[in-house]
Amino acid sequence: LSGDSAHTDVSGHGTIMAALIAGTGADNGVQGLAPGVDILPIRTHETEASGFDVEGTFAxxxxxxxxxxxxIISVSNGIQPTGYAQDEVTAALEEAARQDVLVFAATGNDAENSNMEMFPSNQDGVVGVGAVD
Incomplete structure (x- = not known):
């Protein structure tokens, strides 16, 4: 995506994640883990079927x-690692590692039932993050 639409949070999830990361706690707001950091919001192409387009635009x-x-790159979503070619995304993640960029990616939000292997958190050099309760 390009232009302003690439930085518009259409679901609210990115904004919530940004607050958890960089919230300052001002005005009784969320105190994030790293208040004061700069965030570069990027939204990948959304589709009705999968929620986002993993093939080209995610890479x-x-x-x-x-x-x-x-x-640091925070990927706050993931998908089951089957059913499509992952080469472009894997190559982009490998380039991030070569540039010393740390990548975090989701492994799930339900520790009791379904935190499982997900792409791209199952890739070398990516730190998987999931819910604990």
């Missing part, structure tokens, strides 16, 4: 973040 988003000088 492009990772590469864009690396090119813009990101130190």
């Amino acid at each position: 492009d988003a990772v590469q864009y973040a690396v090119d813009e000088g990101a130190d």
Whole structure:
């Protein structure tokens, strides 16, 4: 995506994640883990079927973040690691690692029932993050 639409949070999930990361706690708001950091919001192409387009645009988003000088990339979603080619995304993640960019990705939000292997958190050099309760 390009232009302002690439930085618009259409579901609210990205905004919630940004608050958990960078919230300052001002005005009784959320105190994040790293208040004061800069966030570069990037939204990948959304589709009705999967929620986002993992093939081209997700890889492009990772590469864009690396090119813009990101130190950390937070991927707050993931998918089952079957059913599609992962080569472009894997190549982008490998480039992020070569540039010393740390990548975190979701492994699930339900520790009791369904935190399982997910892509891209199952890739070398990616830190998987999931719910604990």
